[in-house]
Amino acid sequence: MLKVHNLSKNYGARKVLRDISFIVNPGEVIGLVGENGAGKSTLLQILATLQKPTNGSLSLYERNFEDKKNLRKQIGFVPQEIALWDEFTVEENMVFFEKLAWTNRTKTQLKQLCLDMKLDRWKDPVKSLSGGMKRKLNIAISLIHDPDLLLLDEPTVGIDLKSRKEIGNYLKRLAMDEGKIIVYTSHDMDEIISLCDRIICIGEDPFYKNLLEEAGKSIIPV
Ligand SMILES: Nc1ncnc2c1ncn2[C@@H]1O[C@H](COP(=O)(O)OP(=O)(O)OP(=O)(O)O)[C@@H](O)[C@H]1O
Ligand SMILES: [Mg+2]
Numbered sequence: 001m002l003k004v005h006n007l008s009k010n011y012g013a014r015k016v017l018r019d020i021s022f023i024v025n026p027g028e029v030i031g032l033v034g035e036n037g038a039g040k041s042t043l044l045q046i047l048a049t050l051q052k053p054t055n056g057s058l059s060l061y062e063r064n065f066e067d068k069k070n071l072r073k074q075i076g077f078v079p080q081e082i083a084l085w086d087e088f089t090v091e092e093n094m095v096f097f098e099k100l101a102w103t104n105r106t107k108t109q110l111k112q113l114c115l116d117m118k119l120d121r122w123k124d125p126v127k128s129l130s131g132g133m134k135r136k137l138n139i140a141i142s143l144i145h146d147p148d149l150l151l152l153d154e155p156t157v158g159i160d161l162k163s164r165k166e167i168g169n170y171l172k173r174l175a176m177d178e179g180k181i182i183v184y185t186s187h188d189m190d191e192i193i194s195l196c197d198r199i200i201c202i203g204e205d206p207f208y209k210n211l212l213e214e215a216g217k218s219i220i221p222v
Contacts, residue, residue: 001026001060001061001062002059002149002181002183003059004020004021004023004058005056007043007055008020008056009051009053009054016039019055019056020056022200022222024181024183026179027175028182028197029171029182029197030199030200031186032184032185033185033201034202034205034208035203039202039203040185041185044185047149047183049068060074060148060149061148074148074149075147075149076149078138078139078152080153080185082134082135083138084138086125086126087126088126090114090122090123090124091111091123093141098110110144113140114140116170117140117167119133119137121133131157132159135159136167139152148179149180150171152183152185154186155167156186164191168191171184171195172195184196189208189211192212193212193215193217198220199212199217200219
């Protein structure tokens with residue numbers, strides 16, 4: 001279970017997140033929506049332990065966020081900006097990140113993860129991949145250590161619709177079958193509506209909340 005209690009974040013005088021509280025249960029896919037600059041990436045970075053909140057407390061399965069070292073073993077993160085070794089092949093990137101992870105994976109398992117993400121360019125250098133393919137590789141990397149909490153910041157930008165649906169179904173299964181918690185941001189409301197069980201709308205503007213309520217989605221009050 002992920003618990004966020006009275007979380008705030010200021011960057012200097014700019015108040016980005018104000019007093020946010022919510023609880024996510026195992027097996028839930030949570031959407032995070034809001035306009036540009038609303039604070040979606042900031043919240044995900046805090047959940048990924050990469051930024052400190054100004055105020056508030058967080059825990060994942062009763063583990064406090066002060067315990068970063070152990071917590072990071074339970075968290076997978078796909079940042080909004082693609083983070084890969086461009087000169088290395090897909091295989092070399094997967095092996096590199098596997099070494100940094102806390103679990104051992106065979107090459108067959110690593111390759112299968114890429115195939116699950118609809119990426120079949122195992123021997124090709126990353127610099128020769130398309131934008132969407134790099135995103136697929138980033139998602140595969142985030143799954144190497146089999147995290148309990150998966151944080152995805154606009155992971156499907158540039159990914160073709162068919163692959164997007166397939167990746168979406170894969171993520172849904174991860175949540176449903178293995179009890180993973182997934183927090184997902186996207187500006188694609190169709191994707192949010194089809195993928196997410198419940199949705200957090202951040203920012204003052206009621207536009208997204210109204211739109212998603214009209215579509216029959218359950219909004220998490222923060
Ligand atoms: N490191 C930083 N230092 C100062 N201000 C920052 C920093 N990171 C983000 N901000 C500011 O915080 C606000 C929220 O940014 P954030 O990237 O979290 O928004 P977002 O909801 O992810 O937007 P987008 O939809 O464009 O990705 C913005 O006003 C941004 O300028
Ligand atoms: Mg963002």
